Amino acid sequence: MSERTVELEIQRYDPEQDDAPHFQIYTVPYREDWVVLDAINYIKDELDRTLSYRWSCHMAVCGSCGMAVNGEPALACHTFLRDCPDRIRVEPLQNFPIERDLVVVTDDFIDKLGSVKPYVVPKEEKDVDDGEYLQTPAELARYKQYTACINCLLCYSACPQYALNDGFVGPAALALAHRYNLDSRDVGRGAREEVVASNPGIWECSFVGACSEVCPKSVDPAAAIQQTKIASTGDYFMSFLMPWTRK
Amino acid sequence: MEIIDTDVAIVGAGGAGLRAAIAVAETNPSLKVALISKVYPMRSHTVAAEGGAAGVIKDNDSFDNHFHDTVAGGDWLCDQDAVDVFIHEAPRELTRIEHWGCPWSREPDGHVAVRPFGGMKIERTWYAADKTGFHLLHTLFQTSMKYPSIERFDEYYSTDLVVTDGHCHGVTAIEMRAGRVRFFRAKSVIIATGGAGRVFPFTTNGAIKTGDGMAMAYRAGVPLKDMEFVQYHPTGLPITGILITEGSRGEGGILVNKDGYRYLQDYDLGPPDPWPRKKAMELGPRDRLSQAFWHEQRKGRTISTESGDVVHLDLRHLGEAKINERLPMVRELSQSYIGVDPVYEPIPVQPVVHYTMGGIDTDINAATGVDGLFAAGECACVSINGANRLGSNSLTELLVFGARAGLGAAEFVANGGAGSDDGAVQSAGRAAEDRVLELFRRAKGTESVSGLRREMNEAMEAGAGIYRSEDSLHACTDKMQELRERYKNVMLTDKSNVFNTDLIEALELGSMIDVASAIACSALQRRESRGSHQRLDYPDRDDSAFLSHTLARYSATNLPAIDYRDVTITRSQPAERVYGGAQK
Numbered sequence: 001m002s003e004r005t006v007e008l009e010i011q012r013y014d015p016e017q018d019d020a021p022h023f024q025i026y027t028v029p030y031r032e033d034w035v036v037l038d039a040i041n042y043i044k045d046e047l048d049r050t051l052s053y054r055w056s057c058h059m060a061v062c063g064s065c066g067m068a069v070n071g072e073p074a075l076a077c078h079t080f081l082r083d084c085p086d087r088i089r090v091e092p093l094q095n096f097p098i099e100r101d102l103v104v105v106t107d108d109f110i111d112k113l114g115s116v117k118p119y120v121v122p123k124e125e126k127d128v129d130d131g132e133y134l135q136t137p138a139e140l141a142r143y144k145q146y147t148a149c150i151n152c153l154l155c156y157s158a159c160p161q162y163a164l165n166d167g168f169v170g171p172a173a174l175a176l177a178h179r180y181n182l183d184s185r186d187v188g189r190g191a192r193e194e195v196v197a198s199n200p201g202i203w204e205c206s207f208v209g210a211c212s213e214v215c216p217k218s219v220d221p222a223a224a225i226q227q228t229k230i231a232s233t234g235d236y237f238m239s240f241l242m243p244w245t246r247k
Numbered sequence: 248m249e250i251i252d253t254d255v256a257i258v259g260a261g262g263a264g265l266r267a268a269i270a271v272a273e274t275n276p277s278l279k280v281a282l283i284s285k286v287y288p289m290r291s292h293t294v295a296a297e298g299g300a301a302g303v304i305k306d307n308d309s310f311d312n313h314f315h316d317t318v319a320g321g322d323w324l325c326d327q328d329a330v331d332v333f334i335h336e337a338p339r340e341l342t343r344i345e346h347w348g349c350p351w352s353r354e355p356d357g358h359v360a361v362r363p364f365g366g367m368k369i370e371r372t373w374y375a376a377d378k379t380g381f382h383l384l385h386t387l388f389q390t391s392m393k394y395p396s397i398e399r400f401d402e403y404y405s406t407d408l409v410v411t412d413g414h415c416h417g418v419t420a421i422e423m424r425a426g427r428v429r430f431f432r433a434k435s436v437i438i439a440t441g442g443a444g445r446v447f448p449f450t451t452n453g454a455i456k457t458g459d460g461m462a463m464a465y466r467a468g469v470p471l472k473d474m475e476f477v478q479y480h481p482t483g484l485p486i487t488g489i490l491i492t493e494g495s496r497g498e499g500g501i502l503v504n505k506d507g508y509r510y511l512q513d514y515d516l517g518p519p520d521p522w523p524r525k526k527a528m529e530l531g532p533r534d535r536l537s538q539a540f541w542h543e544q545r546k547g548r549t550i551s552t553e554s555g556d557v558v559h560l561d562l563r564h565l566g567e568a569k570i571n572e573r574l575p576m577v578r579e580l581s582q583s584y585i586g587v588d589p590v591y592e593p594i595p596v597q598p599v600v601h602y603t604m605g606g607i608d609t610d611i612n613a614a615t616g617v618d619g620l621f622a623a624g625e626c627a628c629v630s631i632n633g634a635n636r637l638g639s640n641s642l643t644e645l646l647v648f649g650a651r652a653g654l655g656a657a658e659f660v661a662n663g664g665a666g667s668d669d670g671a672v673q674s675a676g677r678a679a680e681d682r683v684l685e686l687f688r689r690a691k692g693t694e695s696v697s698g699l700r701r702e703m704n705e706a707m708e709a710g711a712g713i714y715r716s717e718d719s720l721h722a723c724t725d726k727m728q729e730l731r732e733r734y735k736n737v738m739l740t741d742k743s744n745v746f747n748t749d750l751i752e753a754l755e756l757g758s759m760i761d762v763a764s765a766i767a768c769s770a771l772q773r774r775e776s777r778g779s780h781q782r783l784d785y786p787d788r789d790d791s792a793f794l795s796h797t798l799a800r801y802s803a804t805n806l807p808a809i810d811y812r813d814v815t816i817t818r819s820q821p822a823e824r825v826y827g828g829a830q831k
Contacts, residue, residue, distance in 0.1 A: 014743050033486055033554075033584075045697035049740035049749045054290075056453035059489045059580060061381055062290045078583065099424060100746040110287070110401070118389040120348040132345040134357030140350060147350050147382065151289050176389075183348060 004030040006081055008039055010051065011091040013098050021098065023089075024048075030081055036088060037065055037076035040102075053102035060216055063150035066093050066157065067102050073154035073214045093157040095166075109153055112169050115195050116177035121188025139184040146179035146224055148217040155211035155221055161201050168201025171211035171221030178224035181231070189231075197232040205229075248419075248680050249429050253281040253398075254664075255656045256418050256433035258405045258460055260284035261291030262380070262642065263624025263649035264439035265387035270653025272394035278660055280397045281431050283420055285404040285455065285751070288388040292441050292453045293645065296380025297576060298364060298494035299372035300642035302337035305361060308369040310334050315819060317640060320366040320532050321604075321633020322778035323794065323821040324473065324814055329611045329629045331817070333640075333647050340646035341373050349386040350375050352573075362573075363497040364639045366532035366826070368525055370497075372639040377492050377576045383642055403429070404751050405459065407679035408436060408467040408620065409672060415467070415620035416672045419679040423751065426744025428683055430676040434664030435619040435656040438464055439649065442603040442625035445755075446763040448704035450600040451483055451490040460626040462758035464607045465765065469615045470798035471807075472628040474605035474762070475770035475780045478636055479713055481536035483599025485554035489580055491596055493638040495589075496529040498573050500562045502536070503593070504548040510558070514539040516827040531826045534635040534779040537598035541713045552595060559593035566590075598713060602641065604632040604779065605769070608798060613652035619659055623652040630796065633814075634778020687750055692738025696753045699737060703730055703756075703763055711767050716783045720771035724806055727764035734760055765799040765807050772809045773797060790821050 005027050013021040026047055028039045037055055044051050055065040058077045065076040068091040070084065081088075096104035126133065155171035162168045169177075177196050181189040196202060205225050212222040255271050257264045260282050268282045284291065303313050313334040318325050345351055345359060352360045352374050363370040375382040391397055403420040409430070410416070417433040440460025444452030465471050481502070482491040496502075501522070504510045509519045509528065516531045516539070523530065540558060543549050549556040562570060562577075567590045570578055574589075581587050581594050606628035613621045613629075624645040631644060703726075710723025734757055741749035775789035776782050795811040802808060 015745055016743050044748075049696070050743070052741075052746045052748050054286075056286065056290055056292065056455045057295050058453065058487060059295060060583070061378070061576075062292070062294050062453060064286065064290045100743070103746045105424075106287070113389075114392045117392075119393050120346070120390075122346070126346060128339045128342045128346065132342050132351075132359050135353055136357045137353050137355060139357070140353055144350055147385070148378075150294075150381070151287075180348070185346075185348065 006030045006039065006084070007087045008043065009087060009089045010102070012101055014100055032082055034081045035077050036069055036079045036081065036084070036090065039081060040076060040090070052100045061150055063152035066152040066154050067091065068093055068157065073157035075152060075154070075216050078216055093153055095157050095159070095163050096153070106153060108166065109156060109170065109172070112173045113151070113176065116169065116173050117188055117192050117195070118176045118180060120180065120183065120186045121191060122185060123187045133185045135184050143179050143182035146175050146182065146219060149175055149219045150217055152216065154214040154216065158210040158214040160208055160210065161205050165201050165204070167199070169196065169199045170201070171225065174202065174228060175219055175221040175224040178228050193232060196228060202229060248676060249427065251281065251429055251431050253431055253433045254278040254660050255435050255437065256281045256283060256431040257437045257439060258283050258418055259291070259439035259441060259624070259626070260288035260399065261439065261441055261624065261645070262293035262384055262387060263645035263652070264437070265391050266646050266649030267437050267439060267623060267653035267656070268397045269387070269391055269394060270650045271657045272396045274654055274657040275661065276394070276396050278396060278657060281400055281433065282397055283400045283403045283405055283418070283431065285402060285423070287401045288399070289385055290455070291384060292456050293380045293384040295451070295453060295490065296383070296642055297377045297490060297492035298497065299362060299374035299379045299639045300341055300383065301364065301367065301372050301637070301639040302341040302643055303334065303371055304338050304359065305369070305371065308371050312368050313337070313371060316367050317631060317637055318633070318819045319824050320637040321635055322788065322824060323819070324630065324633030324777060324796070326630050326815040327817040327819060328815050329631050332611050333631045333644065336647045337643045340643065340650060344383060344386055344646065347386050347390045349382050352376060362494060363523065363525055363530060364637065365493050365496065365530050365536070366526060366637040370525070372497065374494060377494050377574045380642060404754065405463065406683055406754060408463050409675045409679060410467045410617055411668065411671045411675055414618040417676070419676055421683060423746050426747055428680040432672070434660040435621065437652045437656050438607060438620070438622040438626055439624045439652070440626045443759065443762045444600050444603065446703065446759045446766065447600040447707050449488050449708065451480060451488050452600070457755035457759050458762035459755060459758045460622070461606055462761045464615065464620070464622060465761060465801045467617060468801070469617055469620065470608045470800050471762070471765045472605055472608040472796050472798055473630060473769070474603070474765045474799055475773050475797060476604035476634050476778060477600060477711070477766065478533055478602035478604060478779050479537035479598040480533055480601035481540060481598050482560050482596040484580070484585055485552065485557055485595055485597055487584055488599040489584055490599070490601065491560060491577055491581070491594060492574070493533070495560065495562055495574055495577050498569065499523045499565055500529065500560055502529050503559050503561060504543050505550045506548065510543050510548065511536065511539055514542065518827070527827045532635055532637060535826065537713055538781060540598050550595065555597060557595035557597050560596045561593040562589040563591065563593065602636055604628065604630070604634065604636050612655045613648050614655055619664060621652040621656050623648040634780060683754070686753060687739065689738065692736045694733050694737045696737060696749065696756050699730055699734060700756050700759070702726070703760055707763055707766070711770050714781050714783050715770055717771070720767055723767040724764065724771055727760060727767055728806060730760050731764065761801070768806050768809060769797045769799050794821060
C-alpha cells in the first residue's frame with residue numbers, strides 16, 4: 001500500500017534571482033498529527049534546503065509562523081493537515097512586502113506598535129519597595145483579553161483597511177493601545193489618543209471584523225477599535241461641553 | 248565590513264536581554280545600547296514559559312524558605328551566596344514588572360496572587376494565568392520602547408565574540424535581510440541567548456534554542472559550567488514535546504500510571520494524601536519526577552501508545568471553571584495538539600528536555616572571566632540552579648541577573664570599558680567574518696545540515712538522557728568528536744544572501760555540536776549521581792569528590808578539558824533531599 005501524501009504548493013521568491021514570485025510544488029508524507037509547519041520542516045530537512053520561512057515555538061505563542069494557507073492567514077504551527085485538502089497552497093502573509101519566500105518585511109508593524117506607546121504611563125512613579133499596585137480581578141478582566149496578542153500579524157493580513165491604506169495603525173497595535181487605556185494602573189490615554197484618534201484609518205475601519213475572525217488568540221481587535229472610536233468620540237463632544245477636560 | 252559602534256552590545260532580546268537593556272538605559276541614558284537578536288524580541292523563547300515566577304511576598308513565607316528550597320532543590324550544587332542575592336532581589340524585580348504592566352493574576356483584594364510549585368515549601372509563584380513567560384516578555388518588550396537609547400537590531404544572527412588579550416571588544420553578526428556580516432564594536436557585551444534544548448531531539452524548546460551564545464563564549468575562552476545538568480520536565484505532550492505547565496500540578500493535578508495508581512508514592516515522594524500538599528508527590532522537584540517515570544517505564548507500568556510510553560496527568564477533578572481561569576492555555580494546547588480536553592479526560596504526558604542548568608560561567612554580578620563580557624539568563628550559570636532548577640525560579644532569574652548584567656556592563660563602560668588595540672580588534676573581527684564567508688562560499692562538501700543534526704540529536708538522547716553510564720557517555724563523546732570532524736565538510740545548498748536559513752542553521756549546528764560535546768564530556772567525568780545527572784554506574788551522590796562545579800574548556804581540536812571549582816557554601820551544609828512525608 002502506498003503511503004498517503006499531500007502536495008504543498010509553496011510560493012517562492014528570492015529577490016536576488018527572481019523577477020516575480022512563483023510556485024513550487026512539493027510532495028510530503030501525510031501524518032494525522034502534523035501541522036502545516038511540520039510539512040514545511042520536512043521539505044526543509046529532506047527536500048529543499050533553500051526554502052525560507054520563520055518559525056520557533058511550534059505551540060502558537062511566539063507568533064513567528066503566520067502565513068496564508070489556502071488563501072487564509074493562519075499560524076502554520078496551528079493548522080492541521082487533517083483539516084486541509086490534499087493540495088495545500090502556502091503563501092506569505094498578504095499586505096506586507098515579501099523579503100524572501102514566506103518571509104515578509106514587518107518593519108511597518110513594528111514601527112506602529114511603538115507609536116501607540118505600549119507601556120504603562122503611571123499617575124505617579126511608585127518605588128518598588130512600596131509594593132505592587134492593587135488591581136482587582138474585575139479590573140484585570142477589563143483589559144485581559146487585549147493582552148493576549150502574540151503579534152503574529154494575521155489581522156494585518158486580513159484587514160481590508162490596511163490593504164488600502166498603509167498609514168492605518170492597524171488592528172493589533174490599536175488593540176494594544178486599548179489594552180493600556182483600560183488598565184487601572186495607566187493614565188496614558190491622552191498621549192495615545194494623539195496617535196490613535198488622529199489616525200486616518202481608524203475612522204474608516206468598517207467593522208468588517210476580518211481581524212477578529214482570523215485572530216488565533218481571540219483578542220478581538222475589531223471590538224477594541226470600536227470601543228476606541230466610541231471613547232474618542234466621547235472625548236470630542238466632552239471637549240465642547242466641558243472645555244476644561246481638553247487635553 | 249561595516250562597523251557599528253555602541254557602548255553595550257546585548258546578544259539576545261528575550262527576557263534577560265530586554266531586562267539588561269532597560270537596566271543600562273535607566274542607569275545611564277547616555278550609553279548607546281545595541282540589542283541584537285536573531286529573532287524579533289517577542290519571538291524569544293521566554294514567551295513559552297507558562298507557570299510563573301518565584302519571589303517571596305506573602306506573610307506566611309520567608310527568604311529563608313526560598314533559600315533552602317532552592318539549595319536543596321539543586322542538590323547542594325548551587326552557590327549559596329548567589330542564591331541569597333537571587334531570593335532577596337526576586338520580589339523587587341517581580342514588583343517592578345508589575346509596575347511596568349504585567350497582568351499578574353490577582354487575589355480578590357487586588358494583591359498579586361501566588362500558586363504552589365514543585366519543590367517549594369510555600370506557595371510563592373507569581374503567575375499570569377498559564378502564560379506568565381508570554382506576558383513577562385511582552386511587558387518587557389513593550390516597556391523597552393520607552394527608552395530611546397536602546398536601538399534594536401532584529402534578525403541579526405551573532406556569530407562570534409571579538410576578544411583580544413582577555414578583553415571583549417564586541418560581536419560580529421549577520422544581518423539576515425542583507426546577508427552581510429556587521430561588526431558591533433562595543434565597550435562591553437552581554438550574552439542573553441537562552442538555553443540549548445535543541446541539542447536533544449525531544450524538547451519543549453523552540454527551534455531558536457540552539458546554544459549560540461554559550462558556544463560563542465566557550466570558543467572565546469570562557470568555560471561552560473555544569474553542562475551535564477539538563478532538566479527533563481516530567482509533563483510534555485507526546486510527539487511535539489509541548490510543555491504542560493507544572494502549574495497544573497500546583498493547582499492540584501495528579502499523575503497516574505496505567506493502573507490509575509499515583510506511582511510517585513513509590514519514589515520517596517508520598518504518602519499521596521492529603522493532597523494537594525507542598526514538596527510532596529506531584530509537587531516534588533522535576534528531576535525526581537522524571538526519574539520516577541523512567542523507573543515506571545522499566546517496570547512496565549506506563550501506558551503504551553503509538554507516540555511512545557506515557558503516564559496520565561489528570562486535572563478532571565479541578566473542574567471546568569478552575570481550568571479555564573488558571574490553565575486556559577493547557578486546555579487549548581491539549582485539545583489542539585492531541586485532541587484531549589483535560590476537563591473530561593486525562594492528558595498523556597512524557598518527560599521532555601526543558602532546561603539547561605549549566606551555561607556560561609559567571610559570578611554573582613553576571614560577569615565572566617573575560618573583561619567586559621557578561622551573561623545572564625538560561626545561557627549563563629551563576630549558579631543558583633545547581634543540579635536541578637526548581638520550577639518558577641528561571642523567569643525570576645532572568646530578571647534578577649539580567650538587571651545585574653545591565654548594571655555591571657554600564658559600570659564597566661563608565662570605568663573606561665575594554666581598552667583596545669584597534670588593529671588587533673579589527674583583524675579579529677575580519678577573522679570572524681571570514682569564518683562565515685568560508686562556510687557560505689564553500690564549493691565542496693558532503694555533509695548535510697539536517698543529517699548531522701539528526702545524528703547529534705539521536706546520540707545525545709541515547710547517551711546523555713535521564714540515566715547515563717560510562718559506556719553510553721563514551722559513545723556519545725566519541726560521536727560528538729566524529730560530528731565535529733564531519734561538520735568541516737558541511738555543505739550549503741542555498742547561496743542567496745537574503746534570509747538564508749540554510750546558512751543560519753549550519754552555524755547553529757556548529758554551536759550545538761560544541762555545546763553537546765561539553766554536555767557529554769562533563770557528564771562522563773562526573774562519576775556520581777546528583778540532581779538531574781543520574782549515573783547508573785554511580786548511583787550515589789559523592790560530596791567528597793564532586794561537591795564542585797564542572798568547568799569545560801574549549802579546544803578547537805580535542806574534547807574539552809574538564810576541571811572543577813568548589814561550590815560556595817555559606818549556611819546550608821549538604822544533606823539528604825527530603826520530599827514527601829505527611830507534613831501539610
